Amino acid sequence: MTVLNSVQPDADTATVKDARRGRGHGVHYLLLAPAILLSMAIVLVPGVFTLVTSFTDWNGVAADPEFVGVENYAAILADPIFRTAVGNNIIWTLLFLTIPVVLGLGVALLLLRRPRTRGLYQVIFLLPYVMAAVTNAMVWLNMIYSPISGVIGFLNKQGWDIDSPISSLDGAIYAVAAVDIWHYWGFLLVVYLAALRQTPVEQIEAAQLEGANSWQVFRYVYLPNIRPTMQLMFVMIMIFSFLTFDYIFLMTQGGPANSTEMLSTFAYSLAFATFQFGKAAAVGIVMGVFGLVASVIYTRMSRRGMDV
Amino acid sequence: MSRSSNRALRATPGHIILILLVFTALFPIVLVLLNSLKDAPEVVRNPLALPESPDWSNFAEAWQYAGYTRGFANSVLLTATTVATVLLTAAPAAYVLAARKIKAAGPVMIYLMVAMTVPIQLFLFPLYAVFARLGLLSNVVAVGVIVAAINMPLAVMLLRTFFLRIPSELPEAATMDGANTFQVLRHVLVPAVSPGMITVGIIVGLNAWNEYLISVTFLQREESYTATLGFLSLTGTFAVDQGVLMAGAAILILPIVFLFLAAQRKFVDGLVSGSVKG
Numbered sequence: 220m221t222v223l224n225s226v227q228p229d230a231d232t233a234t235v236k237d238a239r240r241g242r243g244h245g246v247h248y249l250l251l252a253p254a255i256l257l258s259m260a261i262v263l264v265p266g267v268f269t270l271v272t273s274f275t276d277w278n279g280v281a282a283d284p285e286f287v288g289v290e291n292y293a294a295i296l297a298d299p300i301f302r303t304a305v306g307n308n309i310i311w312t313l314l315f316l317t318i319p320v321v322l323g324l325g326v327a328l329l330l331l332r333r334p335r336t337r338g339l340y341q342v343i344f345l346l347p348y349v350m351a352a353v354t355n356a357m358v359w360l361n362m363i364y365s366p367i368s369g370v371i372g373f374l375n376k377q378g379w380d381i382d383s384p385i386s387s388l389d390g391a392i393y394a395v396a397a398v399d400i401w402h403y404w405g406f407l408l409v410v411y412l413a414a415l416r417q418t419p420v421e422q423i424e425a426a427q428l429e430g431a432n433s434w435q436v437f438r439y440v441y442l443p444n445i446r447p448t449m450q451l452m453f454v455m456i457m458i459f460s461f462l463t464f465d466y467i468f469l470m471t472q473g474g475p476a477n478s479t480e481m482l483s484t485f486a487y488s489l490a491f492a493t494f495q496f497g498k499a500a501a502v503g504i505v506m507g508v509f510g511l512v513a514s515v516i517y518t519r520m521s522r523r524g525m526d527v
Numbered sequence: 528m529s530r531s532s533n534r535a536l537r538a539t540p541g542h543i544i545l546i547l548l549v550f551t552a553l554f555p556i557v558l559v560l561l562n563s564l565k566d567a568p569e570v571v572r573n574p575l576a577l578p579e580s581p582d583w584s585n586f587a588e589a590w591q592y593a594g595y596t597r598g599f600a601n602s603v604l605l606t607a608t609t610v611a612t613v614l615l616t617a618a619p620a621a622y623v624l625a626a627r628k629i630k631a632a633g634p635v636m637i638y639l640m641v642a643m644t645v646p647i648q649l650f651l652f653p654l655y656a657v658f659a660r661l662g663l664l665s666n667v668v669a670v671g672v673i674v675a676a677i678n679m680p681l682a683v684m685l686l687r688t689f690f691l692r693i694p695s696e697l698p699e700a701a702t703m704d705g706a707n708t709f710q711v712l713r714h715v716l717v718p719a720v721s722p723g724m725i726t727v728g729i730i731v732g733l734n735a736w737n738e739y740l741i742s743v744t745f746l747q748r749e750e751s752y753t754a755t756l757g758f759l760s761l762t763g764t765f766a767v768d769q770g771v772l773m774a775g776a777a778i779l780i781l782p783i784v785f786l787f788l789a790a791q792r793k794f795v796d797g798l799v800s801g802s803v804k805g
Contacts, residue, residue, distance in 0.1 A: 246708045247623045251635065254620035254679055258642050261654065261676030268653035279656055326548065329541045342791050343549050346556065349787045351737035353755040354776045357762055361769055362558040368570050368769040406798060413799040462646045465739050486648040496652050503648040514644045518637055
């Protein structure tokens with residue numbers, strides 16, 4: 220999902236060497252135009268409108284929204300649901316920065332030593348990743364968490380007294396996170412495994428010749444080699460944890476009693492359940508600022524390897 | 528103790544972990560398949576049991592009530608629109624950014640990286656209002672274009688790296704022979720990056736096929752429902768008949784699984800190429 224690729228500057232400049240330097244620029248802007256126009260029409264211009272809307276009381280339909288200054292921002296900052304949402308986004312970020320990372324890296328190390336079977340394992344662990352959020356969410360909701368038709372319900376009937384975590388105020392966020400992590404961790408495994416496999420064999424052999432044990436080989440040979448990938452994944456997980464929407468909205472819609480509300484679902488409900496587009500826009504802007512900060516970190520990190 | 532048994536002993540904990548994780552990954556999928564062949568009371572009695580007598584009628588019922596005939600047609604249309612729009616816009620941009628012939632390349636790359644990570648909620652609400660005004664709600668092609676705009680920056684970044692791998696002699700030789708930029712692009716560069724285009728097409732296609740947030744917001748009339756939205760409408764109607772619901776899920780899951788198995792190398796390449804240095 221991310222981009223960091225080493226660039227050979229020589230190849231770069233060589234392609235540039237155009238006998239007719241300086242003449243073909245119009246063509247190049249023309250080639251760039253469709254992508255830029257598409258992004259401007261769908262993302263940039265509506266994004267600017269969101270900023271403007273966040274200072275109005277627009278309901279999504281009215282032609283003459285009133286300018287209300289920073290009222291929307293004051294209102295959402297005072298709203299306890301907003302605070303719950305920020306808290307939940309932070310919980311989500313912490314969960315995703317730990318569990319799938321440890322799982323992905325750990326299993327990548329296990330598979331590193333299993334050259335014959337790792338292809339099969341990779342495919343199995345990626346299956347949940349390629350399946351749609353819609354089916355994943357509904358399968359877990361109905362076949363596992365449901366107290367009627369799910370595994371939880373079945374266990375209840377066998378005399379095990381387990382409450383469905385999805386309907387508990389404290390447990391619901393973890394129940395949803397479990398499904399998203401089940402879906403997501405295989406992606407990290409594949410990325411980490413690919414990064415580990417690029418470690419130069421000579422380095423590994425040299426370390427082993429000097430008597431390094433497997434932990435030391437990991438710590439002093441593999442880890443420095445995969446550090447850029449680890450850092451990049453770290454930032455991407457942070458960004459996407461603050462944008463997370465699908466699994467929450469599909470499984471709890473922010474409930475029960477707003478206990479799983481995220482900034483994304485909060486903004487969505489403000490716009491499409493109560494038609495407070497102004498407030499929804501303000502939440503969108505707050506999310507955008509979080510994202511922008513992460514983006515700046517991300518761009519800086521990428522630039523090291525990407526000579527923008 | 529012999530060396531080989533020693534190794535087997537050491538490998539065991541790792542093996543157990545892998546087997547447990549394989550079980551975890553496949554368990555929900557197995558539940559779908561098992562229960563798609565049961566009637567409602569049988570599911571409720573024991574979701575873990577094998578079906579007593581496989582009931583294939585669930586599939587026909589799910590197909591009909593989820594509107595999958597139309598749903599799959601709409602999903603194909605949406606995915607095709609998205610993939611075509613992404614490739615047509617991203618490939619030329621990626622070429623320009625790889626060649627770095629213009630000064631704006633740096634700022635454009637930074638813009639695309641920011642666009643790749645902005646929340647959808649940052650632009651969703653005004654976009655929705657404009658689409659409503661223009662009568663484009665429930666228009667599958669228009670929604671495909673939105674999904675394309677969201678996926679395009681990633682595609683540019685990925686394709687750019689494919690362009691960078693082309694040896695510079697190729698376009699140079701063509702230019703020497705008098706080809707103009709468009710001819711070089713069309714006859715030299717596009718064939719050279721077509722494996723990259725396929726990889727990017729698969730990743731973007733998967734994103735579009737599985738898309739939820741934009742579809743559920745914009746596609747409101749039933750005629751415009753994609754397969755995923757059709758499946759969701761089952762959860763309202765068949766909240767009590769889990770067998771039909773799981774048949775509906777199986778119909779959605781199986782094609783993706785088979786496609787993934789058939790093109791796994793491309794999938795893995797696409798997922799990794801953006802994330803790993805090198």
